[in-house]
Amino acid sequence: MVDGDTGYGNEVNVWRTVQGYARAGAAGIMIEDQLSPKRCGHTKDKQVVGFDEAVSRIRAAVAARNESTDIFILARTDAHIISYEEVIRRAKAFFAEGADAVAIEAVTTVEEMRQSRLDLGPEVPSFINVIEGGKTPALSYNELASMGYCSVAYPLTMLAAGIKAMRASLDGLHRKDRGPQTNMDFQDVCIAVGFQQYWDLAEKYVQ
Known part of the structure; x- marks a missing residue:
């Protein structure tokens, strides 16, 4: 699984990024809705693109996958800076476009981690990032699995x-x-x- 960030441009760039990583042998890629230049999801001054542009990025990523490309599309939203409701709206829209799983970045409480899984429903596979000392509570993968998360990354642990x-x-x-x-x-x-x-x-x- 590689981090494709924003896809590095418009929808054509997203398409090319997904295709390039797939040809390089990546099993999956994460594409997100931040405004470029993007920030770490657990730091300050994040901005996100509008809803329509966010959805079109994922549409382009899915199109690249569907053109004889075997790669898993993980669609991430940082729209928590707008509202919880916008986070759920975008995650559902990404999945409706054909993303294989969604990721809500920088969830701040255990209650919200649990509630977001309920609001998305069991049919929407959800991934989560846990950064020790970051915004999201550092739960174990067993605890997260019990909430219904399909996968978790600890991207800062080794660094x-x-x-x-x-x-x-x-x-x-x-x-x-x-x-x-x-x-x-x-x-x-x-x-x-x-x-x-x-x-x-x-x-x-x-x-």
């Missing part, structure tokens, strides 16, 4: 963990502590980056 670990290592170097406890053992690094695989091949084929 946040990586930044914290790198800062800890750099702090250790600054303090001349050459062996921070957070570091992976060198032999494990060799395995992780593929050195061990090449060494094994060399022993097998190189005489």
